[in-house]
Amino acid sequence: MSLGEDILTALTGYSSLQAVWDGFLSFTPSLFTAFARIVLPILAIWLLVRVARSLFAGKNEPEIWAWLILNGEVKLAVNHWENVIGRGSSCDILLNFPTVSRSHAALIRDAAGNWTLTDLAGKRSLLLNGQPVEGSVAAHYGDVISVGGVEATLCELSPEELRQQSKSRTKPGKLVSPVKTLLIICCFDILLATELALNSDRSLWPVIALCFAWLLLLMIFVYLLFRGMRRRGYEIETLAFFLSSLGLTIAASAGAHAMIKQTVALTLGLIGFLILGLLLRNLQWVKALRWPVAGAALLLLLLTFLFGETIYGAKNWLQIGSFSLQPSELVKVAFIFAGAATLDRLFAKRNLYSFILFAAAIVGALALMGDFGSASIFFVGFLIIAFLRSGDLATIALSCAGAGLAGLLALTVKPYIANRFEAWRHVWEYASTSGYQQTRTMVALASGGLLGVGAGNGWLYKVAAADTDLVFGMLSEELGLLIALSAAASLIIAALFAVKSAYNGRSSYYVIAACATGAILLFQMMLNVCGSLDLLPLTGVTFPFVSNGGSSMISSWMMLAFLKAADTRQNASFAIPLLKFGRRAVKKDE
Amino acid sequence: MNRVKGRTISLLILCGIFIVLLLLFLIDYEQNGAKWAAFPGNSHVYSDGILTVGTVLDRNGVVLATVEDGRRVYNEDKTVRKSTLHVVGDAAGNIGSSVQTFFADRLMGYSMINGVYSLHGTGDNVYLNIDSQLNVAAYQALDGRNGCVGIYDYTTGEILCLVSSASFDPANPPAVEEAADGVYINRFLSSTFTPGSIFKLVTLTAAIENIDDLFQRQFSCNGTLTVGDEQVTCSQKHGDLTIGQALSVSCNCVFGQLALELGADVLSRYATQLGLLDSFTVDGYPVAAGSITVDDQDPGQLAWSGIGQGQDLVNPCAMLRVMGAIANHGQAVSPHLISNSASFFGIPISLHLFSDQERLVSEATANTLSQMMRDNVLNYYGQDNFGDLAVCAKSGTAEVGDASPHAWFVGFVADEEHPLAFVVFVENGGGGSAVAGKITATVLRKACGQ
């Protein structure tokens, strides 16, 4: 032995440099994990706080689309595309005169800027330029509208007023810098990827590096793209990227193939998200496409029903070549797309009935396929859309009663369905049979505590379907309950943002679509999380963005476009066209 | 638009439901997380159902069980292993009250923040209050007979000695089907037995507080007390007695009569007040609750109950707590098995910050009982057996059908230097003071270094 080696041994206890390096490598994962398990939750919570602040703390001034000048003096702002005029307190334009009906007229603007006046009272007391309005007529700037004898002139905003409006409305990013948020999520992902790689087999390193690098590229690309479009709202995408990076970690437990598949699905989902967002800019196109989309959705389900593959007891997979997909996921997007409606359609009951039929067909088809989880998600989506459209509790109650009866019928015809629920609330008594998954979820979750045992260090992934059904447990075990709860909080924030968007919504279509998206994502997550924790029966639905599964990833991303289309903050969303005034668009708004 | 805006409350309700469900879960987690983590299927800390982390040590730092190369290993001395079995536990988890089973979460160093994670991954050290050498002495004194010995410091609550027998060697456990009957049961914590004469202390407590002229009375015993169809008998005619003499000679006739005079309600109220009928916890482990069945309509049964026979059942640990209360002027300090658990870096966690006390009897009554139990030793059991320790005690010989009676010896040392309360129980062992008293003397001398 040389002198150098002697000194080395004396200093480090290792006999060669190679041994020192190996020793270093063997200690690194546990030391790095000890560091990352503290820093990751801090970053995650910091990220969520920033996103929530950016979404909710900033002022959101209403938009003004036209003026109604009352008796030549009082200037009433028209704040939405779809406005109900009347005496009732829920009217958008309140005319508190005894001659005015509760809901007297609807004043509606289309995407191109053309106004329509619709009579809602049916008492021949709505006049446009002195002519009684029956049904709907086009209204132009300068026209005089007489509502029950109250005269109002529809006036255009001057270019100066428009410029002032777009200047004075608060833009996102003022309060919370989006670049800094982007930096935080990048740090989070790099740290997460490093921890995951160190705790994984070395053969997985290239794939982990590749997938997470691609994720970072996508995040930066989307950010730059929006910047180029002079859009500053990046919060919803941040939430989705945050969840997607957790999803990659989950997929890593299923191997390199699953990780690559998930990354591809994420990319496809992002493309679908961008395309759908651009399409939603134009309400005219959307209205024209609603029925074709509904038809396509039903056709897709029919095909699945006829030719579907049965996996885990539900016949809900469609095999196309070597490519398999879960059509019910894509149908969710179509369901919202076709289910949301503009105000003019909300007045006729007939429109609601056709929606009920559409929804019943989907829920029924899924129940027949044995996919009760998805069926219940669509049912909740239906309830939310139906309530937003009609505000009619009787319809809701009737639907629930109908679904309850159908459920009872299903239980009497196929009593084995009840067996699925035998362990519910008693999983510890069935710990080695039907409560196996839930008990293991709780055991793994408790093992992780608030901070987790480190990405890649868990064992819950070995349980059947853990990477789809038990992801809340997997996240808690490996990354800690704080991050698992952050994931849940992400979708709660998204749902709350949908609610907030209703306050300055342009068209009820966007508001209903956004709220339906919020409800479906939230309820799906609720079934997944609460099912794995034995708070609800385990139904085997996915956690949006996080569960391993391409179809779910794609549809979750696409649904987000509906949230973006409802984001009416100034210069926020790419799914909303920038206002043009005068001859050219405002250039200087950064 | 305003209308649609109002209807978005439906989505808020959905959010609310989810948040409520999450909160319910978090409460559940806070309360049961330790139990979940200690599930034997948890491969972070178990391998094939055997706990692979954590070290159990006695009060002097003697390692009773630890992990080497992923295997559980026990103390090298076989008698230490056998005498501490019911405290330490076996690898298969058959002994429900043991540290390795019931307190597994402490061995794995579970905390709500870190779960079972630790940088070193070897779990925690759990220090017990017991002295393994004292356990060995007690186990050897039991000499293969079934029973239990429990000794605790009635001022601090530390359980210094806890032996349950029959036992086996956890290093070479028998197959479950070959194991002796009841070998997995911790007789001290998890069983109840017919108390016999030691229950007279309960009747006496009630009598002291409810019969004004108890100490002026002259009792008489002609060897038999006839109550309805039942005949309560003494081993001999005791003749005329004071209450103190009646306790010393353990006169069944006198105590049967006292029970009748007190009535069923008073008797069961005192049994409850002394903590004999309800379960309480030792570091979270619920001890078995005792029971008595008394009814004024059935005086025969009531008389039998007053002398610890009939349907009476008591738990040895609960009896020990009563002894502690009498010794400690009426205040019972809760017994504790675990001293503390310290993580790898030696930082002790979950110490008992304050001793939890409960008053079981008034100070005056406790002092009277002490004096009378001291007289038992001085006048009847013989001080010679206990060296110069001021032992106060009551023996019990509990008839159990045709089998040999259970032997009991319960009491305490009235000495600030050695504040020890004890319960010695030998199943079908024979005479109380002769059998159990002898074991007591051996173990107490050892405990007090004599």
Ligand SMILES: [Zn+2]
């Ligand atoms: Zn007698």
